[in-house]
Amino acid sequence: MSAAAAAMSPPHVPVLLGPVLEALAPVAGGVFLDGTFGAGGYTRALLDAGARRVIAIDRDPTAIRAGQRLMAETGGRLTLVEGTFGALDAIAAAEGVSGLDGVVLDIGVSSMQLDQAARGFSYLRDGPLDMRMGDEGPTAADIVNRAPEGQIADILYGFGEERASRRIARAIVAARAEAPIERTARLAGIVAGCLPRPKPGQPHAATRSFQALRIAVNDELGELVRALAAAERALVPGGRLAVVTFHSLEDRIVKRYLAAASGRTGQGSRHAPARELAPPRFERPAKAVEPDAAELAANPRARSARLRAARRTAAATVPLAPGDLGLPEAPTAAALFGGRGS
Incomplete structure (x- = not known):
């Protein structure tokens, strides 16, 4: 917008x-x-x-x-x-x-930011894997493509309370070895592939991981x-x-x-x-x-x-x-x- x-x-x-x-x-x-x-x-x-x-x-x-x-x-x-x-x-x-x-x-991300696919906050809208609230500094793509596996796991667990953090971090590192992870849809798919399908009414499988990356990107x-x-x-x-x-x-x-x-x-x-x-x-x-x-x-x-x-x-x-x-x-x-x- x-x-x-x-x-x-x-x-x-x-x-x-x-x-x-x-x-x-x-x-x-x-x-x-x-x-x-x-x-x-x-x-x-x-x-x-x-x-x-x-x-x-x-x-x-x-x-x-x-x-x-x-x-x-x-x-x-x-x-x-x-x-x-x-x-x-x-x-x-x-x-x-x-x-x-x-x-x-x-506190947190605004509805306007979530609704703009180009900002990269949403797992429901495909866009560049950015997640910055401002326009400077490292992005979520930097974390998933450059950070060591252990630190990715720490981010997912610490900031997202994701219990499958180590499994997801391993999958991210394996996926980026094939090609850089640059889009939100691809990351959401990688995370969802590590977790059981949510039951009706439950949050999307990537909810906690996206929250964690956003918090890490913006030091919220x-x-x-x-x-x-x-x-x-x-x-x-x-x-x-x-x-x-x-x-x-x-x-x-x-x-x-x-x-x-x-x-x-x-x-x-x-x-x-x-x-x-x-x-x-x-x-x-x-x-x-x-x-x-x-x-x-x-x-x-x-x-x-x-x-x-x-x-x-x-x-x-x-x-x-x-x-x-x-x-x-x-x-x-x-x-x-x-x-x-x-």
């Missing part, structure tokens, strides 16, 4: 929009940041709810180009920035904002950790954070981060003394929110979505080691190849 076509398409309604707005509680005069602009659904809703200004970030230049029309319509209330949300505090500061009243993050989990820390630094006391995730790896990281930042870990027990804890940087987060039946009927892609939200306190920020959050021990494309693509 061209930028012009995207701009003319009907507004995209993101998942859990009502609960996200309730969690962020946008008020007139507030400054909010949408870390994943996409088609502008959260951004438009924040502006409509009275936010004085929204800074919206996306690493996909196509999304930034498509958002120019909305930016022009808002009379200076919207700023679009091409970048990664892991640097959201630096981006806000560069835009002259010293503190944010709210941050929303919608590392970027999520950086974004949570950046939001903690950027939010004013009373500022609100809302994070929408789509699979267990993402949700686990957000849950553990907020638990640690709100003082819900380290209390000790009758068998071990409690550690001295730093003051909580977030108020105790509410329980996760999932889509209701009406939203699932209207948008089946929302079925795995989960929202976690919390409100910032006035406590000083405290760095949290990524190892404390349960990040999988698997290499990213950047770790394997640096910034070099094929």
